[in-house]
Amino acid sequence: MIENLQSFTESLPPLLQWVGVMLAGAIPFVESYAGSAIGILAGLNPVVAVAAAVVGNVISMMIFVLTTSRVRTAAVAGRGKPESPKRAKLRQRFDRFGVPGVSLLGQTLLPSQITAAAMVSFGASRNAVIGWQIVSIILWGVLFGVLATVGVDALSGV
Template identity: 90%
Template sequence: MIENLQSFTESLPPLLQWVGVMLAGAIPFVESYGGSVLGILAGVNPVVAIAAAIVGNVISMLIFVLTTSRVRTAAVARRDKPDSPRRAKLRERFDRFGVPGVSLLGQTVLPSQITAAAMVSFGASRNAVIGWQIVSIILWGVVFGVLGMVGSDLAGYGV
């Protein structure tokens, strides 16, 4: 899949390659960290690749969060039963790490779109989730973009 995304990005006219990187960054499990590396390896200017991957990931995450927020609001309005034991256990873990911890570390396990939607479904503030997810997406995108630049230099691809 990564090779196909890279080929797609390389096939675009140079002025539109950032669009390919942005689309890749919007895909769960590719996200800002994968999209930035993919763009760099496809020959996109590193700053443009990182920024485009971040923007794609943020837009995708916002769609997930805003949709989940609306669904949760409707579900809570009709819900009178207590949490199941499994959901209570998940909520306990969420409460232990909070929005910042889950946002910053959650991407090591699940895509930002899924972790953000889960936090909103647990009742976390939509704005807090969005803010911390944006911080996390930027952080992960920049770190992996820099690693991608260093790796491509070491591999002889040059940036």
């Protein structure tokens, strides 16, 4: 899938390749970190690649958070349904690490969209989730952008 996204991005006119990276960054499990690498490997300037991947990921995450917030508001009255084992485990991590911890570390296990939606469904502040998710998306995007740039530079020097 990553190769297909990279090929798609490379096939776009040079002035629109950032759009391909932004679309890739919006896909759960690709997000800002793989989107940054896709853009850099496609030949985009690392700053443009990271920025495009981050923007795509942030837009996608915000759609998930805002939708979940609306659904939660409507469903709060209908409580009583038991949690699944996966949801209970995610809630346990949320209770232990809070919004900042889950936002910063959660991307190692689940996409930011799913993690953010789950935190809002647990009752976390929508604004706090959005804020910390944006910080996390930027940090992961920059980290993987730097790693991809170093890798490309190392390979081109061989």
